[in-house]
Amino acid sequence: MTTLTDPPKEQFRLSMLLYDTRYRSATIQVIAMICFMLMAAWLISNTAQNLAALGKPIDFGFFSEPASYDINQRLLDYSSRDTHLRAAFIGLLNTLVVAVLGCITATILGVIIGVLRLSNNWIVARLMTFYVEGFRNVPVLLWIVFIMAILIETLPAPRAFRGDNATASMMLGDSVAVTNRGVYVPEALFSNSLGNIHLFGESSLRFDISLDLMLILIVLGGGLWVANLLRKRADRIQEQTGDRPVTWWQRLAVVVIPTGLVLVLLGFHFGYPELKGFNFQGGTHLRNSLIALWLALSLYTAAFIAEIVRAGILAISKGQTEAASALGLRSNKIMSLVILPQALRVIIPPLISNYLNLTKNSSLAIAVGYMDITGTLGGITMNQTGRELETILLLMLVYLTISLSISAVMNWYNESVKLKER
Amino acid sequence: MSDIGFVRTEMLPEREPPASTTGALGWARANLFSNWFNSILTLASLYAIYAILSAILPWVFSPTWNGTSLNNCREILTAAGSVGDHGTSGACWGVIRERWIQLLFGFYPSELYWRPILAFVLLAVALAPVLFADKVPSKMLIFSGLYPFIFPWLLWGGTIWGPVAALGGFVIGWVVYSAASKTMSSLMGILLGAAAALVWWFVLSGYFVGALDSILPIGIEAVESRKFGGFMLSITIGVVAIACSLPLGIVLALGRQSDLMIVKYICVGFIEFIRGVPLITLLFVASTLLNIFMPPGTNFDIILRVLIMVTLFAAAYMAEVIRGGLAALPKGQYEGADSLGLNYWQAQRLIIMPQALKISIPGIVSTFIGVFKDTTLVSIIGLLDPLGLSNAIRADANWNGVVWELYGFIALLFFVFCFGMSRYSMYLERKLHTGHR
Known part of the structure; x- marks a missing residue:
């Protein structure tokens, strides 16, 4: 009678880390990780040594110092202070x-x-x-530099717009001036303005949000939403009856009329250059x-x-x-x-x-x-x-x-x- | 039976097509004036062409080829009678005649111009077996393999033992690898080979070069990096970046595709980081930070630093191109390789990479075009590429105020290079298209 012996139990040997595909991927990953860590540590220690030698440890304190330079094209208020x-x-x-x-x-x-x-x-x-x-x-x-050169060299200077025999004239009914110092376009002004919301107080990230703009966007968005509802209703009617009601004027009206009304109420006008x-x-x-x-x-x-x-x-x-x-x-x-x-x-x-x-x-x-x-x-x-x-x-x-x-x-x-x- | 009055018994001769559908008139009707909208488009385009050409052509054809300064050009133009509303109108080509060689070579010593020219001619020779694989014998690939060591030697000069030592590192690595992979495993071979090559490059090669240079001083005159400039600099950066980024990109692409979690995340992180930031920030790193990252006291050349960063930049894009090639291969190719019993590296080397690289050649070429165009950015950190040189030329009192001629010339040269390469890549796409699908 034969006795059943257990299959020879495989013992873990160190060489299996290299030769056995079950363990090899782990080996490679560990090696990669160690190399990556060593590389990172090397870079960081170099940086630390160099910065210490230069006498400027990492410090973001400069952010609260005054910038003392000007930014001429900007969206928000800013001064060199x-x-x-x-x-x-x-x-x-x-x-x-x-x-x-x-x-x-x-x-x-x-x-x-x-x-x-x-x-x-x-x-x-x-x-x-x-x-x-x-x-x-x-x-x-x-x-970029080519177009910059075109703008500077070929466009008329502001003084060309002056006098009776001006060589340049403003475009679009005297509302847009294209000069070699830039383009002046009309700005939107509101005579009954609602004012601004000031966010973040006096901090560096202070941010003004114009309530006028918000109101207009809300009304416009609401109009578009209603117009979409009208379109969906038309789709539904078309699927049920086969006839599509004519809705384009309704859809246009719900967008244009409220927005126009808000603009008039806010006293919207253009400020011309x-x-x-x-x-x-x-x-x-x-x-x-x-x-x-x-x-x-x-x-x-x-x-x-x-x-x-x-x-x-x-x-x-x-x-x-x-x-x-x-x-x-x-x-x-x-x-x-x-x-x-x-x-x-x-x-x-x-x-x-x-x-x-x-x-x-x-x-x-x-x-x-x-x-x-x-x-x-x-x-x-x-x-x-x-x-x-x-x-x-x-x-x-x-x-x-x-x-x-x-x-x-x-x-x-x-x-x-x-x-x-x- | 009803009698049929007329039955034609012979064929009619073919008639000419209507006059309005043949010849120039017919072509114009079909292609230019097929309906009212097309007619309007045609007339508008004709007017646009006329407006552009009438503005540019008189300016281009200006008799100022021999002008010696901007004022001299204006005198020539006034004498020729081409005076417009805003002073003289016409190009001042004298600046190109006087400075074209500088726009090509920067401040490279003029008696050594043959070296960059030879380097670029040899580049064409080295690339030929890669680009036109069906027309050039593949034995030439040996020269292509040696070329990366010849190229920097020709440009920077110095002793010949430097490139030989660099090549020696590869040879030593290969010898150690083949010895170790025979006696131990192939993974051990790779590790030992890489270690041996690194030890050679960073520790031993310095002594080797010094010793051989004192025994056998063979070399050509060394040229400092700051004398490099113009298109030579652009092409050098482009070529080196692409050549070095190709192997790096292959490794990154394989890493990104691999099942090894850690390797994959390292590769993905690197690729996405590099692709997420503009090249100019990497160039800032090259110009200010790279020395801080290196061991204290290291201070290497700005062009080398730029080359390193542009190579890393190109490698990330290259990795994505090659990943696209890998993804485009049918899965059967991987399974076929597995069923033949090839291991991972054998499968990559013999089955996967040759096909994946072939598919991605058009992508590689367009990456190269992109990198080549992006080399103009080095003018922002103060290197004298063509754009940087155009500012240097304007600083000369004679040419102060010359803008269009220089930009036009630079743009034309870039256009010729890039357009040629993109045509080549289209030719390749057509050629490769026949084989697959």
């Missing part, structure tokens, strides 16, 4: 302003150009190809640096977006259009119900990365003197305080936060338009 933190905050807002403006104009331009490049009009298609290749193949920094002395007064002054950066970033990114849009449209097979028209859809319905939802899925991921690129490229503002976060925190503040480590690491952190939030928002949107597969 404000702190470095305030300056960085103003710079951050400037970065966001140019990024948002740039993304909007680049998208509009890019979509138009991308569609026109597919046009069956030979000359328009060629012209758009020229545009795309011309802008894509020249560095964006060159475009006027030539006084050597320069224009009143209105909103958009400086050359902002305009150059905005234009260059939009034109440059638009070339990339145009290619994305073109590729997105070309990716939808012709059969889709034909099938949709065989179902009896009209051409605008084909576009909005069949082509666009599918093309968007192809377009959105690269579009996100182009928005990110535009935001990161806005840091080139430093080349034309637009005071964004790079110009304030990574520029003058760094040079004045000599705190390279703190300012640059903080600057990177800010950009990282912006980038990650943009990609988070856009990924969320992408998720919502994605094909729902099993």
Whole structure:
């Protein structure tokens, strides 16, 4: 009779860490971790030694010292007596302003150009190809300084607007002045203003929110919401009875009438720029640096977006259009119900990365003197305080936060338009 | 039976198509004026072309090629009678004639221009077996492998033993690896090989270079980094960054795809960090912080620091491109490699990477174009790339105020480089498209 013996029990030997695939991955990870830690420790200890030798330990106290430099293009109140933190905050807002403006104009331009490049009009298609290749193949920094030079050198000086034989004139019914010192546009004023809410008291992050603007936005948003309800009701009636009630005037009315009413009640009017002395007064002054950066970033990114849009449209097979028209859809319905939802899925991921690129490229503002976060925190503040480590690491952190939030928002949107597969 | 009046028995001759659908007229009707909207677009574009050309062409064709200063150009233009509303109108090409060589080479010693030129010609030779793999014998790859050591030697000069020592590190690493992987495991081999190479580079190679240089001083004149400038600098940064970022990018991409949790998170963290910050902040790190991160007393050259940061930057983007290539491979390729009993590195080397890299060549080329364009950013931290040089040229009293000519020339050169590369990448895409799917 045979006795059943246990299979030989495998004993753990040290060499199994290397030769046994069950343990090897753990070994590799531990080694990688140790190397990473050693590397980090080496860098940190070097930094600590160097900083100690330079006599400047890490300290963010400089943020509460007065910045003593001016920021001429800004959204909020700021004076050179404000702190470095305030300056960085103003710079951050400037970065966001140019990024948002740039993304909007680049998208509009890019979509138009991308569609026109597919046009069956030979000359328009060629012209758009020229545009795309011309802008894509020249560095964006060159475009920024180039457009800055165009603005400064070719536009009329404010004094050209003066006198009886003025060589330059204001545009759009004397409301917009385009000069070599920047563009003056009308500003919105309210004679029965509700005032502002002051947030964060007198701290460096103080922030005014205009109640007028809030009220207008709330009324506008409410109008759009009601208009949407009306549209849904029309959809429902159409599904039940087959007849669609005509609602466009109702929908327009619920948006326009309350908003208009609020504007009238608030005493909305424009403050126009006027030539006084050597320069224009009143209105909103958009400086050359902002305009150059905005234009260059939009034109440059638009070339990339145009290619994305073109590729997105070309990716939808012709059969889709034909099938949709065989179902009896009209051409605008084909576009909005069949082509666009599918093309968007192809377009959105690269579009996100182009928005990110535009935001990161806005840091080139430093080349034309637009005071964004790079110009304030990574520029003058760094040079004045000599705190390279703190300012640059903080600057990177800010950009990282912006980038990650943009990609988070856009990924969320992408998720919502994605094909729902099993 | 009803009689049919007429039955044609012979074929009619073919008739000419209507005159309005053939020839130039027909083409214009079909492509330019097919409906009212297209007609408006055509007319608007024609007007735009006319407006742009009539503004630019008279400016471009200006007889100032021999101008010696901006004032001299203005005199020539006044004599030629091209005076507009705002003074003379016309380009001042004298600045390009006088400074084009500086825009290309910066302050590199003029008697040594042959070295960068030779380096770039050899670059083309080294790249040929990679770029046009079907037309050039693959034996040339040996030269491509040696080229990374020739290139810096030609540009920076100095003793030949430096690059030889650098190459020696790879050889020693390889020898140790093959010896160790035969007697022990391949993982041990990799670790020991890397350790041996590092020991050689950081400890021994200094003595080796010193000793050999005193015995056999072979070398060419050394050129300092601060003399580098112009397009030479841009191309150098671009080429070095791409060449170094390719292996780094492959490692990062493999790390990001791997099952090893810690390795994966380190790679993801690195890639997302680099891609989340603008290049200019990394260049600030190069110009101010990198020395703080190094052991006390280290002080290395600004161009080397910029090269390191641009390489890290390019590597993160490269990793994403290669990850795309890896993701595009059908899963069957991985399973096929597994079923043949290949281990991870064998599968990567023999099956996965050759295909993934081939798919990602267009992406690699466009990353290169991006990095090449981004090299203009180094002008912000004070290096003399073409844009930085244009400011230096304007600081000369003779050329104070020359803007368009310089920017136009720089833009044209960038356009030629980048457009050429993008055409090449499109050619590749077409060529590669036939094989797959």
